Amino acid sequence: MRADSRRLGLLVLLGGGLTLLLWYLAPWAVPHRLFGGEGVLLNPFGHHLPTGGLPHGYRDAWLFPCFSLALAWLLLSLGLPWRAGPRGLYLAGALGLGLFLLTYLLFQRSVAEVNWGAERPLLRRYSLGLGSYATLGYSLYLLLLARVYSPGGLAFLVRRREVVVPLFSLLLASLLGGAMVAVLKESPGTAGSLREALMLKLDLVTYAYQLLYSPLVNPSGFLQSLLLATPLIFTGLSVALGFRGGLFNIGAPGQLILGAIAAMLVGVYLPGPRALVLPLAVLAAALAGGLWGALVGWLKARFGAHEVINTIMFNYIAASLFLFLISANEYKFLGHTLYLPFKYPGYEARSYEVRPEARIPLWTDLLAPGGELSFALPLALLLGLLGYLLVRRSLGHRVLAAFLLGTAGYAVGGLLPGIPVSFGPDLTSVRLNGAFLLAVLALFFFHLYVFRTVGGYELRAMGLAPKAAEYGGVPPGKKAVLILFLSGALAGLAATHYVLGGGIDEYRLKQSLPYSVGFDGIAVALMGQNTPLGVGLAAWLFGILLTGGLQVNLQLGISRELVAVLQALVVLFIAAGGFLPRYFTDPLRAAEVELREEAARG
Amino acid sequence: MNLDAAFLTALLLSTLRQTTPLLLTALGGMFSERSGVTNIALEGILLFGALTAAVVVERLEAALGPGPHPWLPWVGVLAAMGVGGLVAFVHALVSIRYRADQIISATALNLLALGAPSLVLTYFYGNATSSKEVANRLPLLLGLSPLVYLAFLLVPVAWWVLFKTPFGLRLRAVGEHPEAADTLGVNVHRMRYVGVVLSGVLAGLAGAYLSIGFLNQFVRGMSAGMGFIALAAMIFGNWHPLGILLSTLLFGFASALAIQLQGTEILPAVLVQAFPYVVTVLVLAGFIGRSRPPGAVGKPYEK
Numbered sequence: 001m002r003a004d005s006r007r008l009g010l011l012v013l014l015g016g017g018l019t020l021l022l023w024y025l026a027p028w029a030v031p032h033r034l035f036g037g038e039g040v041l042l043n044p045f046g047h048h049l050p051t052g053g054l055p056h057g058y059r060d061a062w063l064f065p066c067f068s069l070a071l072a073w074l075l076l077s078l079g080l081p082w083r084a085g086p087r088g089l090y091l092a093g094a095l096g097l098g099l100f101l102l103t104y105l106l107f108q109r110s111v112a113e114v115n116w117g118a119e120r121p122l123l124r125r126y127s128l129g130l131g132s133y134a135t136l137g138y139s140l141y142l143l144l145l146a147r148v149y150s151p152g153g154l155a156f157l158v159r160r161r162e163v164v165v166p167l168f169s170l171l172l173a174s175l176l177g178g179a180m181v182a183v184l185k186e187s188p189g190t191a192g193s194l195r196e197a198l199m200l201k202l203d204l205v206t207y208a209y210q211l212l213y214s215p216l217v218n219p220s221g222f223l224q225s226l227l228l229a230t231p232l233i234f235t236g237l238s239v240a241l242g243f244r245g246g247l248f249n250i251g252a253p254g255q256l257i258l259g260a261i262a263a264m265l266v267g268v269y270l271p272g273p274r275a276l277v278l279p280l281a282v283l284a285a286a287l288a289g290g291l292w293g294a295l296v297g298w299l300k301a302r303f304g305a306h307e308v309i310n311t312i313m314f315n316y317i318a319a320s321l322f323l324f325l326i327s328a329n330e331y332k333f334l335g336h337t338l339y340l341p342f343k344y345p346g347y348e349a350r351s352y353e354v355r356p357e358a359r360i361p362l363w364t365d366l367l368a369p370g371g372e373l374s375f376a377l378p379l380a381l382l383l384g385l386l387g388y389l390l391v392r393r394s395l396g397h398r399v400l401a402a403f404l405l406g407t408a409g410y411a412v413g414g415l416l417p418g419i420p421v422s423f424g425p426d427l428t429s430v431r432l433n434g435a436f437l438l439a440v441l442a443l444f445f446f447h448l449y450v451f452r453t454v455g456g457y458e459l460r461a462m463g464l465a466p467k468a469a470e471y472g473g474v475p476p477g478k479k480a481v482l483i484l485f486l487s488g489a490l491a492g493l494a495a496t497h498y499v500l501g502g503g504i505d506e507y508r509l510k511q512s513l514p515y516s517v518g519f520d521g522i523a524v525a526l527m528g529q530n531t532p533l534g535v536g537l538a539a540w541l542f543g544i545l546l547t548g549g550l551q552v553n554l555q556l557g558i559s560r561e562l563v564a565v566l567q568a569l570v571v572l573f574i575a576a577g578g579f580l581p582r583y584f585t586d587p588l589r590a591a592e593v594e595l596r597e598e599a600a601r602g
Numbered sequence: 603m604n605l606d607a608a609f610l611t612a613l614l615l616s617t618l619r620q621t622t623p624l625l626l627t628a629l630g631g632m633f634s635e636r637s638g639v640t641n642i643a644l645e646g647i648l649l650f651g652a653l654t655a656a657v658v659v660e661r662l663e664a665a666l667g668p669g670p671h672p673w674l675p676w677v678g679v680l681a682a683m684g685v686g687g688l689v690a691f692v693h694a695l696v697s698i699r700y701r702a703d704q705i706i707s708a709t710a711l712n713l714l715a716l717g718a719p720s721l722v723l724t725y726f727y728g729n730a731t732s733s734k735e736v737a738n739r740l741p742l743l744l745g746l747s748p749l750v751y752l753a754f755l756l757v758p759v760a761w762w763v764l765f766k767t768p769f770g771l772r773l774r775a776v777g778e779h780p781e782a783a784d785t786l787g788v789n790v791h792r793m794r795y796v797g798v799v800l801s802g803v804l805a806g807l808a809g810a811y812l813s814i815g816f817l818n819q820f821v822r823g824m825s826a827g828m829g830f831i832a833l834a835a836m837i838f839g840n841w842h843p844l845g846i847l848l849s850t851l852l853f854g855f856a857s858a859l860a861i862q863l864q865g866t867e868i869l870p871a872v873l874v875q876a877f878p879y880v881v882t883v884l885v886l887a888g889f890i891g892r893s894r895p896p897g898a899v900g901k902p903y904e905k
Contacts, residue, residue, distance in 0.1 A: 184725045248705055305886040308642065308705055309837075312830045313879045313886075320876035332867040516716070522709055559724040564717025572692075572710035575702035585701075 005085075008149050012089075012142070016078045019138040023070070025195065026202040027129035029107050031058055031114075034125075037207055037556050038188040041199060043131060048196050050189050055123055058114045062106035070099055070135055077142060086153075089146035096139025103132050130206040155597040161584045162529045166538070168580060169573035170527070177566045178205040185558055208556060212548035212563075221547050223363070223430040227503065229543030230432075231256075231514075233439035234494035235521025236539050237446050238487045240530040244450055245483035246463035251296060251311025252491040252518030254318035255289035259492025261325060262288030263499040264342075264509040267354035274357040281358045282438070282496050289492015290485040292318065297484030301477030307484065319515070326351050326509055344508070351509040360434040360501040364423060372418030376410045383409030395452050433501035435493075440536075442490060447532040449486075459483060491518055523567040526574045542567060613855075613862050618750055619816060620861075621854025623648070623808040623825075625753045627832035628839065628846045629760050630804030634690075635841060636764065637797025638777035638898040643693050643708035644805045645829025646715030650689050651682035651809020653719045656733045656820035657726060658682075663737055674738040679749075679810045686806015687799045694798035698791055701902035719822060733813075733820040740815040747815040749807065754847075756804075761843040773797055777896035780903040790903050805829065827879065834882040841896060849885075856881050 027041035027048070032055050041048040042060055044067035054060065073095055080088035107128060115122045147153050157164055185208075187200035215221030235252045242249035262284040270277055296314055299305040324331075327349040331338045344352050366377055384406030391401040450456040461469035462479055470476050497503040498513055524542060528534030542563075549563040577585035583593045627644050634641040655678035662674055693711055697704040720730040727734055740747050764770040775783035776793040784790050808828075813820045835853050839845030856878040864871040 180721065184721055250709065299883070299887050303887040305883075306837075309830055309834055310883055310886060312827065313834070313882045316827050316879040317876045317883070320872055320879075323872045324870065327872060328870075331870040331873075333869060335867055519713060519716070522706075523713065526706065557724075559720045559730050561717040561720035561724075561730065565714060565721060568710050568713035568717055571713060572696060572707060575706040575710055576696045576700035577702070579700065 004149070008145065011145060012078060012080075015138055015141045015145075016074055019074060019134045022134035022202075023067070023131050025198050026131040026134065026206070027199060028063060028067070028103075028131035029060075029127075029129050030203065030207075031055060031060075031107075031111060031126045032123050033127075033207070034188075035555065036188050037204060039203055039207065041129065041203055043129075043199065048189070048191075048199055055114055056120070057118070058123075059110050062103075062110060066099075066103050066106065069102075073099055074138075077138075086146040086150040089142050089149070093139045093143035093146060096135055096142065100132065100136040100139060103135065104128060107132075127207075127210055130202050133206070151601050152597050155594040158583055158590045158593050161590065162531070162534070165578045165580065165584055166527045166529060166534075166570070166574055168578040169570050170541075172573050172578065173566050173569035174209070176569055177562060178209065180565070181205050181208050181558060181562070185556065204556075208552055208558065208562075211551040211555060212545055214551055215544045215547040220426040220430055221544075221551075223427060223432050224547045225540065225543035226436055227430060227432040227543070228546045229539040230436045230439050230497045230501075230503070231494040231517045232520055232524050232539035232542055233536060234442060234490050234497075235518050236524030236528060236535040237442055237521075237532070238490035238494075238518075239521040239525035240528065240535055241446065241450070241459075241487045241490060242483060243525055243530045244463050245459045245479070246466055247297075247480060247483055247487070248308050249293065249311055249484060249487045249491075250308055250519070250522070251293060251314050251484075251488070252494075252521045253515040254311070254315035254518070255292045255488040255491035256494050256515045256518050257315075257318040257322045257513070258292040258488075259285035259289035260495035260499050260509055260513055260515075261322060262492070263495050264351050264354065267358035267500055267507075268352045270358070271355070272357065277355065277358045278360070278500070281354075281500055282360075282493070285492045285495045285499075286489040287492070289495070290489035293488020293491070294481050294485035297481035300484075301480050307480075315515075315518070322509075322513070323349070323511070326511065349511040350506075354500060354507040358500060359507050360438075360496060362502070363430075363432040363434075363436070364428055366434055366437075368418070368421050368423075370418075371420055371422060373421045374418050375413035375416045377413070379413030379416075380406045380410035395448065399448070431502055431505065433497065433503065435497035435501040435503065438493060438496065439539075442493065443532040443536050446490075446535075450532075455482075491521070494518075520564075520567060523571045526571050609862065613858055615745065616858035616861055617851070617855045618746060619854075620857040621850050622747070622750045622753045623811050623816075623828055624832045624835055624850040624853055625847065626749075626756070626808035626811070627805045627829055628836040628850050629753075629756055629843065630801035630808075631833055631836045632760070632764075632801075632839075632841055632843065632846060633773065633797045633804075634801035635797075635836065635899050636777045636896055637773050637794045638780060638896060638901070638903065639694065639697060639794050639798050640704045640900045641690065641693060641708055641798060641801050642705060642830070642833060643689065643711035644801065644832060645825055645827065646708075646712040647686045647689050647802050647805040648809040648812065648825040648829045649715040649719060649823075651686045651806030652813035652824055653722060653733070653809070653820045654685040654806070655679060655682040655810035656736060656813040657722065659736045659738060659814055660734050660819075661726070668737075671738050672741065675736075675740045675814050678736075678814050679740070679807065682806040682810035682813075683803045684806070686802040686804070686809065688802070690798050690800075690802020690805070691795070693802070694795045697902065698794050698798075701904070704900055704902075716823075719820070723820070723822075731822045735819045736814055737818075738814075739818040740811070747811060749811045749815050757843050757847045764843065774896070777898055780898050784903075784905065794903070808832075831878055831882055834886060837895070838885045840894075853878055853881065 024045055027043050029042045030039040031042065033039040038050055040054060042063055044063055077092040080092055111123055111126050148157060182201050182205050185204060187204045189200050191197035191200050215225040238252045239249055263281050266281040266284040270280065292314060296307050296310045299310055300307050325340065325342045327343065329340050329343045342351055344350050368374060384402045387405035388398050388402035391398045450459060458469065458474045458479060461472060462474055462476065466476060494517065499509055504510060504512060520542065524535055524538045527538035545563045545566065549560040552558050552562060553560045583589040627648060631641055631644055658681040659674055659678035662677065689711060693707055696702045696707040723733060724730050740749065772783065772788045772793055776788060776790050780790045812824055831853055835849040836846055839849040860874040860877050863869050863874050
């Protein structure tokens, strides 16, 4: 217990010292920022004010009192842990949160004051700086310490290791990414001293991350993040399903390509009514992706060929096939000429446009067809969910009830009179489409199949203990083929977003099809720990980062690939268990920790 | 089809050129797998090596000014080997020390190799897809890069190291039965680190060959799956230097054929490009049953 409290004191001291350092070095607030990232930096220890200084009429009188309060709070928190234990830490953490809120409100008010009735252009690009965020971070850190050092705290963390490890890995990756930005990008603005240079660097990194997460607070960015998350949900589920069954599917890119080809073939060449063609096109994408995956499964079952290298080879083969279909219409084979009908005339490698009947509608047409907010979709979703939750019989009955009630809801909702709405051009330009709903359905499917059916039970058994599953009566070969079929089908469905949903601005197969999102699925699956909720959230997170990455590129000139690097680092760190102690990765040791803490509590 | 002498000579030379990076990488992969660690990060390490060689040589050229510097490409080669070893060390650290799944750890490095070069290229050259061309590429010896000769020379060397030295014996023991090796006083973890880093050094060398031997710049995605094909060749070659020589020659021939057939009316190039990948699939399906991987490959070792 003695050693424990000393360690706690040391940890608090460490956090406090870091906070103090950041307060001294980093700006507290940036009331104004120029294009290119140069900002007016406010810091209680002296401002760095380029090009004209503070915006006219801006008052920073709040800064110094805030700082004095924060300093008093910091000293208090440094003295507390030895005496008051976790309770004191909770108090200090709560106080810190309040302090951050106060700083935020005062800053917003002073910005609003300048903008109030101003004749010059309004202040738009303003934000708090790293100094203020350090207050927030330290408060959260104190709260975390309080939880960990109260009785049973470690067991609490260890039980939630599925959340702790990915989040910690994300934090580590972000730190490393920040360091990379600091090295690779010169800070905008001129520094007079070393301290100013450090301030500019810290501000640059903060700004980069603010841009990266900006889709969270900006409506069109928000929709765009959902758009980019859509294919990631599918490919993430595809990889996660493989993982659950003990198979590593690196073949999502190839399966996506096959799905895209099939969707294009049905969408372009099959005439018919919408009710027939659209479902068929979607099914074709799933089927083609699934068969491409199942082929690898068959090679594994029949010949023992390892799926990892084979899925990778199948990616390259699929890419060649894809180019073969849409890059030319005339090929020479041993002197004979072969004619293909698929390529659209012109220089660019692309197919013909998908017929209107086979297109997945955009979100505006789903939510508000003809400019009127329709109740069809919300009602269908609501009733569907109710149907699933209220019927208390077998899974089949519940799904059937959900489907029937959902359909009824859609029909009734369609008859109700709509409310007229209009969206701004920044919102209507986002090509979020019905494939997003398909992705959400896929999340449900994954949950139901993997966790609620016999087949899913067998699949998980195969992943956890293949030998035991085999003795338990699971045919490993057949199951591997099935797993890779379903996995490939999910990856193939990702193509519906691009080809049928117009996700890349046109309703056709194009050479620019970003099939490498299949690889991103690996990061999504690991980040989401192979659970449907986790995959959904991880895909959304990466959707946000990808959207924000565009802003980073636009405003700071840092390559968008920063996001790809962050993803790769997250995967690496999660693989290493976030470099956390062993009991976070090893279930047996985790159980040991829980038992020990249980015993200690008596 | 007119298969004249010129076509055949070109095909032969091209085969040697295409085999070189595969051979270097596959021999590296062999050392890693013989020590018990799968290294599918070789694809990424190839890219890192290629990037390092091109950027180091180009930057040094910019610093040193014009004029031929015959030693300069060799600095690039050494740098690429160093960086390759470093990236492999990360893989070793994560998968040996932290007992991570070796395939996931390596996949992370491959993903990193898809993104990181763009950041570096943007920093130095303002575009995300290729480096500036270097003036001092590796010299040619009788029409071939010296690294070609080196690669083929490494086959007997690797054989000798693996089967005739105490080091080779320990490496194989650690990959076959780590518990037994440990009982005999062999440091399992250290041997594995050496095996993995060695694979990275060789893959980095292969990368340097791609960017400043085969071409004279780094182009995004220039490894085009060679790292994976090298792994397939290693499996096909039964984790044995001579087997690897033969199998990489087969794959090198397939790639060379694809290149030589381009622009002819024999087969469409886009399909022929898929040829090595199809061969890999066929090889894995047809022959893996006969090959036997090192006993402990892919499993973290814990005392």
